[in-house]
Amino acid sequence: MSCTVRIPSPLRSYTGGAARVPGEGGTVEEVLAGLEQRFAGIRFRMVDEQSRIRRHIRLYVNTAEVTALSHPVKTGDIVHVICALSGG
Amino acid sequence: MAPALWIGTRKGMFTLRPDARRRGWKVSGPQFLGHVIHHVVQDPRDPKVLLIAAKTGHLGPTVYRSGDRGRTWQEATRPPAFPKAGEGEQGRAVERVFWLTPGHSSERGTWYAGTSPAGLFRSEDGGEHWQPVAGFNDHPMRPQWAPGNGTPDGELTHSINVDPRDPKRLYIAISPGGVFESTDGGADWKPLNEGCAADFLPDANAPFGHDPHCVAVHPHFPDRLYQQNHCGIYRLDRPGRRWVRIGRAMPKKVGDIGFPIVLHPTDPLTAWVLPMDGQTVWPRTSIEGKPAVYRTSDGGKSWRRLDRGLPARQAWLTVLRQAMCSDARMPGIGLYFGTTGGEVWAGANGGESWRCIARHLPEIYSVTHAV
Numbered sequence: 001m002s003c004t005v006r007i008p009s010p011l012r013s014y015t016g017g018a019a020r021v022p023g024e025g026g027t028v029e030e031v032l033a034g035l036e037q038r039f040a041g042i043r044f045r046m047v048d049e050q051s052r053i054r055r056h057i058r059l060y061v062n063t064a065e066v067t068a069l070s071h072p073v074k075t076g077d078i079v080h081v082i083c084a085l086s087g088g
Numbered sequence: 089m090a091p092a093l094w095i096g097t098r099k100g101m102f103t104l105r106p107d108a109r110r111r112g113w114k115v116s117g118p119q120f121l122g123h124v125i126h127h128v129v130q131d132p133r134d135p136k137v138l139l140i141a142a143k144t145g146h147l148g149p150t151v152y153r154s155g156d157r158g159r160t161w162q163e164a165t166r167p168p169a170f171p172k173a174g175e176g177e178q179g180r181a182v183e184r185v186f187w188l189t190p191g192h193s194s195e196r197g198t199w200y201a202g203t204s205p206a207g208l209f210r211s212e213d214g215g216e217h218w219q220p221v222a223g224f225n226d227h228p229m230r231p232q233w234a235p236g237n238g239t240p241d242g243e244l245t246h247s248i249n250v251d252p253r254d255p256k257r258l259y260i261a262i263s264p265g266g267v268f269e270s271t272d273g274g275a276d277w278k279p280l281n282e283g284c285a286a287d288f289l290p291d292a293n294a295p296f297g298h299d300p301h302c303v304a305v306h307p308h309f310p311d312r313l314y315q316q317n318h319c320g321i322y323r324l325d326r327p328g329r330r331w332v333r334i335g336r337a338m339p340k341k342v343g344d345i346g347f348p349i350v351l352h353p354t355d356p357l358t359a360w361v362l363p364m365d366g367q368t369v370w371p372r373t374s375i376e377g378k379p380a381v382y383r384t385s386d387g388g389k390s391w392r393r394l395d396r397g398l399p400a401r402q403a404w405l406t407v408l409r410q411a412m413c414s415d416a417r418m419p420g421i422g423l424y425f426g427t428t429g430g431e432v433w434a435g436a437n438g439g440e441s442w443r444c445i446a447r448h449l450p451e452i453y454s455v456t457h458a459v
Contacts, residue, residue: 010144010145010146010147011147040165041150041163041165044148044150044167044169045144045147045148045150046147048148048169048181048182049169049170049171049172049179049181049182050170050172050173050179050180050181051172052181054146054147054148055146056146056147057146057147083146083147084146085145085146086146
């Protein structure tokens with residue numbers, strides 16, 4: 001499945017500044033694994049070592065919030081990575 | 089001129105360079121603006137190498153490495169991380185990398201990292217890849233030693249000390265949890281808290297659960313350890329196992345509470361502390377708004393107040409455990425500390441006189457000197 005991944009500004013140091021990158025995979029887990037292969041280190045910024053989405057990261061497939069990395073992804077979907085920044 | 093001080097702050101890293109006569113200081117940076125920098129450590133075995141313990145804003149923990157004295161940086165390929173838990177188990181995840189210590193001089197490229205929640209990690213390739221030290225992280229007693237009742241920043245592993253005579257003898261401190269010792273390179277650990285008070289525990293003789301704020305092993309006399317604890321200042325002479333509360337010799341109205349303790353680079357009888365208010369609800373600011381450093385030159389039998397040049401009143405400084413260091417390259421030993429209000433102070437001649445060398449920085453977490 002081919003999709004588009006929208007990258008928030010705090011993570012663009014990993015994508016060479018790109019705000020949108022193509023993704024591949026049938027689940028969010030597979031899409032993130034593909035990103036990691038191309039942009040080493042980016043997955044660990046979104047997902048911890050227990051495969052839990054980090055506290056200040058939100059993932060959406062189109063408008064549906066991702067609560068498990070097994071969330072399906074279809075061709076043409078947009079995977080949004082959002083940094084829920086807060087505090088001073 | 090090369091940087092003299094590395095300053096880790098809640099919003100990035102800065103460097104300070106003196107002019108030729110050390111009269112003026114220049115602030116450079118920030119690097120890693122917006123990142124939480126808990127510790128910046130230069131490798132005494134290979135001074136081109138620096139490591140940074142970082143929590144990248146809201147994006148979790150990592151380590152950055154420089155091989156050219158801080159000009160360029162690369163992120164660790166495998167930052168400190170706990171093993172993936174089995175199906176149905178609740179696994180731990182590193183929240184922050186808090187402390188870095190270079191390994192033994194005979195083990196080039198080896199580093200240790202302390203994390204929150206309490207964890208110990210080791211790299212053997214200069215900080216590029218990190219592996220859990222399973223002997224501590226999976227020790228059967230670890231859930232009791234470090235049950236997760238953390239500080240406001242979580243449960244912190246810090247004060248990782250390697251005996252300069254023996255790479256297998258390691259000391260670590262957990263805040264709160266206590267001081268722990270390994271004599272086999274981290275395969276097994278034992279608490280080392282006898283004699284330390286823990287006013288917040290029901291058992292006055294509890295073997296662990298204490299709150300060491302900073303522990304330092306003397307680099308040339310490694311049988312002598314000093315500790316600034318949540319409940320006092322202590323000294324331990326090995327092979328003994330009982331800490332002695334040398335903070336009892338501090339003035340009563342000052343007390344012996346604080347975060348950092350700094351040792352003289354060569355003299356094992358000399359150490360410095362920066363007392364903070366540990367009364368009532370623990371303001372952790374300079375006593376009565378009058379900051380002072382205290383120095384012992386006799387192993388803790390007596391302490392001398394050093395406040396010349398520091399503000400005389402209405403200065404409510406807080407100095408965290410990594411934010412004070414000594415520098416043998418300055419005449420008579422230089423001291424530095426950084427405050428949570430973003431000031432850096434330099435004390436000449438062992439702290440005899442102080443002056444502010446930088447201000448308006450973000451909240452300072454660590455001050456370390458270049459090697």
